[in-house]
Amino acid sequence: xxxxxxxxxxxxxxxxxxxxxxxxxxxxxxxxxxxxxxxxxxxxxxxxxxxxxxxxxxxxxxxxxxxxxxxxxxxxxxxxxxxxxxxxxxxxxxxxxxxxxxxxxxxxxxxxxxxxxxxxxxxxxxxxxxxxxxxxxxxxxxxxxxxxxxxxxxxxxxxxxxxxxxxxxxxxxxxxxxxxxxxxxxxxxxxxxxxxxxxxxxxxxxxxxxxxxxxxxxxxxxxxxxxxxxxxxxxxxxxxxxxxxxxxxxxxxxxxxxx
Amino acid sequence: xxxxxxxxxxxxxxxxxxxxxxxxxxxxxxxxxxxxxxxxxxxxxxxxxxxxxxxxxxxxxxxxxxxxxxxxxxxxxxxxxxxxxxxxxxxxxxxxxxxxxxxxxxxxxxxxxxxxxxxxxxxxxxxxxxxxxxxxxxxxxxxxxxxxxxxxxxxxxxxxxxxxxxxxxxxxxxxxxxxxxxxxxxxxxxxxxxxxxxxxxxxxxxxxxxxxxxxxxxx
Ligand SMILES: Nc1ncnc2c1ncn2[C@@H]1O[C@H](COP(=O)(O)OP(=O)(O)O)[C@@H](O)[C@H]1O
Ligand SMILES: [Mg+2]
Numbered sequence: 001x002x003x004x005x006x007x008x009x010x011x012x013x014x015x016x017x018x019x020x021x022x023x024x025x026x027x028x029x030x031x032x033x034x035x036x037x038x039x040x041x042x043x044x045x046x047x048x049x050x051x052x053x054x055x056x057x058x059x060x061x062x063x064x065x066x067x068x069x070x071x072x073x074x075x076x077x078x079x080x081x082x083x084x085x086x087x088x089x090x091x092x093x094x095x096x097x098x099x100x101x102x103x104x105x106x107x108x109x110x111x112x113x114x115x116x117x118x119x120x121x122x123x124x125x126x127x128x129x130x131x132x133x134x135x136x137x138x139x140x141x142x143x144x145x146x147x148x149x150x151x152x153x154x155x156x157x158x159x160x161x162x163x164x165x166x167x168x169x170x171x172x173x174x175x176x177x178x179x180x181x182x183x184x185x186x187x188x189x190x191x192x193x194x195x196x197x198x199x200x201x202x203x204x205x206x207x208x209x210x211x212x213x214x215x216x217x218x219x220x221x222x223x224x225x226x227x228x229x230x231x232x233x234x235x236x237x238x239x240x241x242x243x244x245x246x247x248x249x250x251x252x253x254x255x256x257x258x259x
Numbered sequence: 260x261x262x263x264x265x266x267x268x269x270x271x272x273x274x275x276x277x278x279x280x281x282x283x284x285x286x287x288x289x290x291x292x293x294x295x296x297x298x299x300x301x302x303x304x305x306x307x308x309x310x311x312x313x314x315x316x317x318x319x320x321x322x323x324x325x326x327x328x329x330x331x332x333x334x335x336x337x338x339x340x341x342x343x344x345x346x347x348x349x350x351x352x353x354x355x356x357x358x359x360x361x362x363x364x365x366x367x368x369x370x371x372x373x374x375x376x377x378x379x380x381x382x383x384x385x386x387x388x389x390x391x392x393x394x395x396x397x398x399x400x401x402x403x404x405x406x407x408x409x410x411x412x413x414x415x416x417x418x419x420x421x422x423x424x425x426x427x428x429x430x431x432x433x434x435x436x437x438x439x440x441x442x443x444x445x446x447x448x449x450x451x452x453x454x455x456x457x458x459x460x461x462x463x464x465x466x467x468x469x470x471x472x473x474x475x476x477x478x
Binding site (some may be wrong): 053055083084087088090091092093094095097099101102103104105114115118119163164167 | 377380384394395399
């Protein structure tokens with residue numbers, strides 16, 4: 001029995017001016033699946049995630065979440081959804097940013113509570129309970145009242161994750177969430193993501209942490225120059241190294257840089 | 260000396276009512292320009308291209324005209340267009356236009372200093388536009404908006420003296436009228452200066468308190 005994928009991306013295209021950044025990308029993510037996107041920088045990975053959250057309007061093809069077209073009423077390039085509808089769809093997709101983007105004027109707890117109160121319309125008490133629950137889950141029960149500048153990068157990113165998952169999204173999008181961190185802080189953040197994966201959170205992850213991608217994801221997508229160049233289960237993908245030169249180059253350059 | 264005190268005692272009631280007018284004009288100008296300036300400033304950043312051009316045109320024109328000319332342009336220019344304003348409202352309108360152009364700039368400066376990622380994070384948790392401004396952008400922008408704006412308020416109080424040119428009896432005009440009757444210019448101008456200073460000193464003290472209150476965001 002094959003369930004309809006939660007996220008269906010088909011023939012997705014996106015250009016910035018004359019620069020076509022996404023060239024017909026196809027990608028499905030089923031509920032409970034963890035899919036990782038790897039590839040050289042400039043390949044369109046960030047743009048892909050941003051399109052799924054409609055932070056970027058795409059030009060052609062389709063992105064569907066639970067069968068509903070993201071951002072557009074009918075199809076790409078057509079009429080855009082209204083502000084309220086768009087916001088409601090975005091609330092279904094959590095996003096964690098490379099640069100954290102915490103709200104600097106709000107405490108850790110308030111960062112998590114904002115969407116719960118204003119979007120999910122939870123009363124203060126309940127919003128606070130949910131926020132504390134998630135901050136506890138990411139190991140920050142003792143930092144609920146801290147402002148972002150009082151936290152380390154790793155702690156800030158864990159608040160960023162708590163803020164996204166507390167909204168109970170259908171899918172979580174993570175864009176190189178450890179790239180801005182000092183090396184010794186990377187693992188505390190990846191551990192949180194591993195835990196979410198174990199709990200069955202559906203995730204689409206862009207990362208340069210190849211080891212993490214191999215052991216934490218169900219499938220890996222290798223993206224170059226705006227299209228999917230290889231994909232499969234981690235071991236299937238690794239088996240393509242011999243036949244796919246770009247993948248081989250990417251992985252070898254990668255291991256040369258990290259070892 | 261006694262003569263001087265007599266002159267001041269005689270003048271006080273007139274100056275007080277003039278002061279009342281100065282405060283009233285300043286208050287109306289400050290409130291209207293704050294509302295209009297913030298709305299148009301937000302339009303200048305987030306509005307569609309045509310709206311942005313329109314607002315740019317408005318602010319550039321207003322800023323290119325000396326305020327004196329603006330006041331007379333509104334006073335003498337609107338009646339032929341079929342809009343008859345009293346000298347009070349003509350003066351208030353001209354000062355408000357002038358101030359609004361400034362508030363638009365302060366708003367643009369303050370809001371565009373907030374990193375893009377803030378708006379994106381706010382979008383990604385599902386806040387709608389008004390909520391993103393209210394809960395995410397404005398609280399952060401306020402800190403940058405306040406210092407120039409409060410300075411601008413003291414400018415508005417000082418600038419309101421220009422309404423006397425249209426015969427509105429504000430503090431400045433009251434001083435001139437009393438001098439016309441008593442022929443004691445120096446003590447009266449001094450007294451007037453003290454009154455303007457008292458208002459503006461309180462305002463700038465208030466601004467320092469506000470700045471400290473909003474200094475909680477560390478970069
Ligand atoms: N807002 C933008 N405006 C113009 N070009 C952009 C914008 N965002 C990304 N690009 C371009 O799109 C290409 C893909 O970028 P990106 O999606 O960030 O790739 P990746 O995340 O794989 O490094 C790059 O050439 C980049 O310069
Ligand atoms: Mg990227």
